[in-house]
Amino acid sequence: xxxFCIRKDIKNNCASSVTYEEASQRPSPFGVGKSTGNLQIMxxxxxxxxxxxxxxxxxxxxxxxxLRFIRKKKNEFLLFEGEICHYAWYLRKGLVRCYxxxxxxxxxxxxxxxxxxxxxxxxLFRQKKSIFNIQALEDCELYGIRYEDILHVLETYPEARYxxxxxxxxxxxxxxxxxxxxxxxxxxxxxxxxxxxFPQLLRRVKLEYIASYLDMDIRTLTRARKPG
Numbered sequence: 001x002x003x004f005c006i007r008k009d010i011k012n013n014c015a016s017s018v019t020y021e022e023a024s025q026r027p028s029p030f031g032v033g034k035s036t037g038n039l040q041i042m043x044x045x046x047x048x049x050x051x052x053x054x055x056x057x058x059x060x061x062x063x064x065x066x067l068r069f070i071r072k073k074k075n076e077f078l079l080f081e082g083e084i085c086h087y088a089w090y091l092r093k094g095l096v097r098c099y100x101x102x103x104x105x106x107x108x109x110x111x112x113x114x115x116x117x118x119x120x121x122x123x124l125f126r127q128k129k130s131i132f133n134i135q136a137l138e139d140c141e142l143y144g145i146r147y148e149d150i151l152h153v154l155e156t157y158p159e160a161r162y163x164x165x166x167x168x169x170x171x172x173x174x175x176x177x178x179x180x181x182x183x184x185x186x187x188x189x190x191x192x193x194x195x196x197x198f199p200q201l202l203r204r205v206k207l208e209y210i211a212s213y214l215d216m217d218i219r220t221l222t223r224a225r226k227p228g
Contacts, residue, residue, distance in 0.1 A: 085123035094140030187224035
């Protein structure tokens with residue numbers, strides 16, 4: 001799944017030698033405790049997980065104890081390139097994007113809306129530095145869970161492993177969609193493909209970010225959007 005960072009200069013050290021019990025005693029870096037979270041959002045999260053796969057009462061209880069409610073303002077970051085992922089999130093409200101820098105240009109790899117899980121699988125589960133940034137494009141409300149807690153849940157509850165597989169498959173589909181979009185030759189074809197798969201994003205995402213997703217500059221995208 002993925003990591004939470006308040007500022008780029010704040011690091012979360014989660015060495016593999018730290019036990020789950022030791023990690024559980026660490027103060028949360030979220031800055032917003034569970035008691036200040038919105039209970040309705042937690043209920044939405046449990047309902048979302050049940051829509052993926054039935055969640056047992058014991059897993060639900062474990063998640064309620066470990067998930068922490070946070071807010072991120074527009075343009076703030078959940079993760080910076082070069083940092084190790086220590087968290088995953090459920091996005092209740094808002095919009096985020098994942099991108100990396102290539103030759104002084106940003107390349108957006110996906111957008112994520114409400115009612116989805118935000119995950120960087122490779123960085124989180126291999127505990128290696130991320131090559132991606134995760135940025136809030138709108139004010140966001142999220143629930144986050146730590147790497148150690150994720151491992152504990154996966155080891156303890158079989159249904160959690162099913163949910164992980166389903167979420168992973170969804171990210172694979174997002175990757176395939178972008179590969180197809182950027183492999184199309186004409187700019188108009190690329191834009192129409194984006195329009196077909198993500199019509200709800202056209203009014204929410206800046207054109208510069210759509211252009212970076214479709215691997216074209218803003219002028220080319222502006223021409224591609226014109227009728228005819």
